[in-house]
Amino acid sequence: MTYPPIKRRLFLRDSGVALSLPMLAAMTNRGWSGDDASTVPRRMLAINKPLGIYAGYLFPQNGGVNYDVTPYLEPLQSFRDRFTLVSGLQFPGVDGGHSASKSFLTGAQHPGRPSFKNSVSLDQYAAEQIGHRTRFDSLVLGIDGSQGLSWTRGGVQIPADDSPSRVFGRLFLDGSKDEVDKQIARLRDGQSIMDTVFEQAKGLQTRLGGEDRQTLNQYFDSVRDLESKLVKAEEWAKKPKPKIGRKPPSDIQNQADFVARTELMYDIVHLAFQTDSTRLITIQGAGGAKVVPLEGVEEGWHPLSHHGKDPDKLAQLKIIEVAEMELLAGLLKRLADSPEGDETLLDRTTILFGSNLGDASSHHNRDLPMIAAGGPFRHAGHLKFEGDFRPPLTNIYVSALQGLGIATDQFASGTGTLQGLQPQTA
Secondary structure: OOOOOOOOOOEEEEOOEEEEOOOOHHHOOOOOOOOOOOOOOOEEEEEEOOOOOOHHHHOOOOOEOOOOOOOOOHHHHHHHHHEEEEEEEEOOOOOOHHHHHHHOOOOOOOOOOOOOOOOOOHHHHHHHHHHHHOOOOOEEEEOOOOOOOOEOOOOOEOOOEOOHHHHHHHHHEOOOHHHHHHHHHHHHOOOOHHHHOHHHHHHHHOOOOHHHHHHHHHHHHHHHHHHHHHHHHHHHHHOOOOOOOOOOOHHHOOOOOHHHHHHHHHHHHHHHHHOOOOOEEEEEOOOOOOOOOOOOOOOOHHHHHOOOOOHHHHHHHHHHHHHHHHHHHHHHHHHHOOEEOOEEOOOOEEEEEEOOOOEOOOOEOOOEEEEEEEOOEOOOEEEEOOOOOOOEOHHHHHHHHHHOOOOOOOEOOEOOOOOOOOEOOO
16 A cells, blocks of 8 residues: 655644654655755754863874874774864954853854953854754753853853753643643653554554664654653652761862763754754753762862863863763764664764863863764864964854855855865755
């Protein structure tokens, strides 16, 4: 029996639930072809590390595709041909140490001055062009706070949501407050939202080919896995902490497990992209004075970033920053393992992972680190810029915008794509 194509915006629905489907070949006669029937969906995720990345463990001495593997690049080697590391980037007119986080995605000058007024961020500029194509024009997220990376055209900061469970609810739970509350209670009792839409899902699968059924089952498994993680995280948050009979040292107050929180947020990113709920996401990464719960780390993260090249501090900082690279590698794998048409989510998602600080120890905003992964690019290994030609960070943003299919040669101080990182389908 031949069925008509499944509508792209089909949801599996029940009271309090609206589960958007991932893209399936059955959604058109010729395979999924985008909202405009001719445009392949392109996405972007931008992540800022507010405490920088130690250059000595990140940048190889040699450039090109045959670069030597450094400690921070080791976790990413499974994706060696799917990312480009860029060194020698400048931030024209952007200064102020940590204050430059405000300008990470805008390029607005002198963010530390009292008279500073920001401009539109990269994601919101893109949202003006393509945001209407998805349920959410963008998602603005944070790991441990509401100070996000996104700014409106009027220079107003958009608050970041650092609660994975709240974002999950925005993506998958709807209806009245009572309906949503009941659904949340069912999750806490171990009932997946898949249980509430089981009959619809079962009926849908009879209409799909083998590859689509495999894609759908993988997606359902991802939803269940994330639900389980969210419930466990909530349970731990409610349990009292152990009593140790003495006052804790001041440098571990408000200690947070950034690894678990980041992994949860990356799971949210994966599902948001898989369901085409949005195509634009920003994340302000973790960082603060807390001592992170990783073996071998005994001092606060922020104090460690001011290492002064002290070997002991650098050793502890290395533990933290290697964990961040491992988390990034895990996200790349999830995206690479998710097929979409004849490509994968990683092929269709440009990931920008970097920092507004070139050296957190001295608070300078020069020689910024940036990793560009995935997307429609022929990746170049290590792009090493030195000497008189050190392009602005914002040139990468022009490349990213063109990778999204947005026709522009300029963004902020960027006056063209980054040499060596031009989209193949600009």
